[in-house]
Amino acid sequence: MTTTVPRPASRPRTRRAQQTAKTPSGPRRQTGRHLMLGGIALLWLVPLLWAMYTSLRPYSDTAKHGYLSWPHSIGLGNFSDAWSQSGMPHFFWNSVLITVPSVLCTLLFSAAVAFFVSRFDFRWNIVLLMLFTAGNLLPAQVLITPLYRLYLLIPLPEWMSDSLLLYNSAWGIIAIHIAYQSGFCTFVLSNYMKTIPKEISEAALVDGAPVWRQFFQIILPLCRPAFAALATLESIWIYNDFFWPLALIESGDKRPVTSALANLQGAYFTNPNLIAAGSLMTAIPTLLVYFALQRQFISGLTIGSGKG
Amino acid sequence: MSSAPTTPPAPQGARPRRLGTGDRIFLTVIIGIPLAALLFFVWLPALASLGLSFTTWDGVDLADIHWIGLDNYKEIFTNYPPFWPAVRHNVIWLLFTALLPTPFGIFLAYQLDRKIRFTRIYQTAVFLPMVLSLAVVGFIWEIIYNPDTGLLNGILSATGSSHHIDWLGNSDLNLWAVLVASSWRHTGYIMILYLAGLKGFDPALKEAAALDGANGRQTFLRVVFPALKPVNVIILVITVMESLRSFDVVYVLGGGVGSKPGMELLSLLITDNIIGESSHIGYGSALAVVLLVVSLAAIGTFLVQNFRKEDQ
Numbered sequence: 310m311t312t313t314v315p316r317p318a319s320r321p322r323t324r325r326a327q328q329t330a331k332t333p334s335g336p337r338r339q340t341g342r343h344l345m346l347g348g349i350a351l352l353w354l355v356p357l358l359w360a361m362y363t364s365l366r367p368y369s370d371t372a373k374h375g376y377l378s379w380p381h382s383i384g385l386g387n388f389s390d391a392w393s394q395s396g397m398p399h400f401f402w403n404s405v406l407i408t409v410p411s412v413l414c415t416l417l418f419s420a421a422v423a424f425f426v427s428r429f430d431f432r433w434n435i436v437l438l439m440l441f442t443a444g445n446l447l448p449a450q451v452l453i454t455p456l457y458r459l460y461l462l463i464p465l466p467e468w469m470s471d472s473l474l475l476y477n478s479a480w481g482i483i484a485i486h487i488a489y490q491s492g493f494c495t496f497v498l499s500n501y502m503k504t505i506p507k508e509i510s511e512a513a514l515v516d517g518a519p520v521w522r523q524f525f526q527i528i529l530p531l532c533r534p535a536f537a538a539l540a541t542l543e544s545i546w547i548y549n550d551f552f553w554p555l556a557l558i559e560s561g562d563k564r565p566v567t568s569a570l571a572n573l574q575g576a577y578f579t580n581p582n583l584i585a586a587g588s589l590m591t592a593i594p595t596l597l598v599y600f601a602l603q604r605q606f607i608s609g610l611t612i613g614s615g616k617g
Numbered sequence: 618m619s620s621a622p623t624t625p626p627a628p629q630g631a632r633p634r635r636l637g638t639g640d641r642i643f644l645t646v647i648i649g650i651p652l653a654a655l656l657f658f659v660w661l662p663a664l665a666s667l668g669l670s671f672t673t674w675d676g677v678d679l680a681d682i683h684w685i686g687l688d689n690y691k692e693i694f695t696n697y698p699p700f701w702p703a704v705r706h707n708v709i710w711l712l713f714t715a716l717l718p719t720p721f722g723i724f725l726a727y728q729l730d731r732k733i734r735f736t737r738i739y740q741t742a743v744f745l746p747m748v749l750s751l752a753v754v755g756f757i758w759e760i761i762y763n764p765d766t767g768l769l770n771g772i773l774s775a776t777g778s779s780h781h782i783d784w785l786g787n788s789d790l791n792l793w794a795v796l797v798a799s800s801w802r803h804t805g806y807i808m809i810l811y812l813a814g815l816k817g818f819d820p821a822l823k824e825a826a827a828l829d830g831a832n833g834r835q836t837f838l839r840v841v842f843p844a845l846k847p848v849n850v851i852i853l854v855i856t857v858m859e860s861l862r863s864f865d866v867v868y869v870l871g872g873g874v875g876s877k878p879g880m881e882l883l884s885l886l887i888t889d890n891i892i893g894e895s896s897h898i899g900y901g902s903a904l905a906v907v908l909l910v911v912s913l914a915a916i917g918t919f920l921v922q923n924f925r926k927e928d929q
Contacts, residue, residue, distance in 0.1 A: 342733065346739045347739070349742075349743065350742035353742045353745070353746070354745070356746075356758060359760065360756075371766070375771065376766050376767070376768065376771050421648065421650075421651060422647070422652070425644060437652070438924075439920055440652075440660070441655060442919075442920065442923070446858060446912070446919060447663055447909070447916070448858070448862045450864065450883070450884040450887045450888065450905060451662075451666055451887075451906075451908055451909045452663055452666065453905075454665075454887065454890070454898060454901040454902050455661070455662035455665035455666055455902070458676060458898070459665075484654070485658050487654060488654040488657070488659050489659055491655060492659075496923075519637070519640055519643070521639075521640075521643045545748060549749070549750030549752075551750060551752040551864075551865045556891070567750045567752050570869075571869070574869070574873050584759070585756070588756040588757060589753075591752075595748050595750070606748075610806075610809060
């Protein structure tokens with residue numbers, strides 16, 4: 310990485326003052342920092358830009374002129390090839406089928422647990438909350454051996470899975486996502502619900518509103534910002550997950566698109582242009598969600614970690 | 618960062634008694650279902666890993682599970698060649714991540730946490746890899762490292778070097794190549810977390826330090842960094858957890874066939890032992906327990922950091 314980093318300017322306070330006062334020396338003294346930060350930003354984009362460049366060139370062009378060369382033709386051919394040849398639409402659909410129910414159910418479950426532990430003073434609440442939080446911190450590989458065997462033992466009716474087992478079925482992936490991700494969401498949501506004044510629940514209780522109405526009609530609507538943040542974050546995380554389907558779905562055609570990339574790797578390892586196109590295409594939904602909901606994504610990432 | 622006033626739980630002894638039967642049923646259901654899912658899908662397998670690590674089992678018939686005590690551990694410690702390299706690589710991974718991308722992310726956050734132009738563009742560029750899945754990160758870097766078609770060797774040969782380096786095949790190099798790819802993603806994560814922490818930092822403290830004649834580095838090391846202890850702990854925990862969990866990038870860059878010489882990691886050895894025909898359930902579980910024991914330190918730190926206040 311860049312070791313020739315210019316020394317950070319020494320007096321932030323005076324410089325900020327200068328900048329606001331628009332003194333002539335202000336912009337000049339920022340140049341060094343902009344050069345450094347711009348250089349780093351560019352360096353960080355190089356891998357992505359390179360993948361994009363590779364994906365836009367036909368294989369014949371790169372085979373003839375090498376990869377580090379000026380393009381002789383540019384086009385979306387690799388994208389349409391990856392789309393049609395390797396069954397990307399099917400894998401995208403698998404991803405949707407796994408991601409949407411997982412996110413919705415995770416949010417509902419964790420909202421329920423967070424409501425339970427943060428709005429009532431039951432004795433074991435802290436233990437419960439720790440159990441959920443710690444569950445999400447366990448490395449997935451610690452669970453995988455018994456989980457794999459467990460999935461092979463649990464039968465499913467035929468209308469749910471043609472493997473007749475939890476193994477090799479989308480249901481199994483959804484189940485582990487819900488159980489595993491609930492920990493993180495419960496942690497975030499319980500912190501959020503604690504900030505809602507207790508008096509609101511008490512007033513509802515005095516009015517004779519049953520607890521379920523408190524939950525659905527008072528607390529859940531108040532948590533909308535936290536739901537927006539978590540839904541964005543979890544959608545990207547679950548969509549991006551590679552490990553669970555890799556271990557728990559044997560047949561390639563049932564895997565979601567992120568794990569199905571491994572098929573692409575096996576089938577087209579001699580054609581980097583196609584792999585670049587496939588990888589970028591897989592990344593497009595996450596990038597769109599990120600750019601559309603940047604604020605939610607980042608606040609989801611930081612509210613979970615920033616405070617106690 | 619929303620400043621959350623943590624309301625101390627007021628003593629309300631009368632509360633549970635005021636709940637009617639319907640309320641109790643509702644509460645039991647909403648805690649019962651998620652708890653059952655958590656226990657069954659997460660904690661049961663975690664404990665089963667522990668139990669199975671003391672047994673030998675071919676994974677087919679439950680009646681074939683035999684208790685063998687510590688034999689699996691003896692075997693992997695003394696007679697399982699990839700084990701110690703994997704431990705060494707996990708330690709290298711942790712140290713590398715803790716010493717390079719993590720401080721670099723903090724440095725970038727500190728640089729970007731001021732009113733300068735283009736700060737959002739810089740932030741987005743560095744943070745972008747974090748939005749990509751680790752698998753996609755793996756494929757993107759494969760296109761760079763490929764010995765014949767990759768960018769890196771292309772640049773090397775264009776500058777006249779005759780070296781033909783197999784970045785991912787050479788067992789002395791490939792771990793470092795993978796670490797660069799993983800750092801590319803990790804830096805932005807740390808930067809964003811730290812930026813959020815810095816936003817909650819009282820600027821008056823910084824100004825006071827500047828008035829006292831502290832330069833930028835002194836202000837950061839003596840004033841800002843110590844004041845952000847909670848964020849530092851979280852970042853430490855995240856760095857440790859991510860280092861222990863790392864799987865996807867290595868798996869993809871290793872060619873998608875399990876562990877490869879030079880890139881063995883505990884997480885990959887575990888999956889080596891469950892997927893495939895020659896499954897050694899006991900081995901895999903014992904490896905999982907080693908990973909679990911190491912991660913418990915990080916999990917404990919996280920829980921203490923976050924629940925100490927509430928316990929009082």
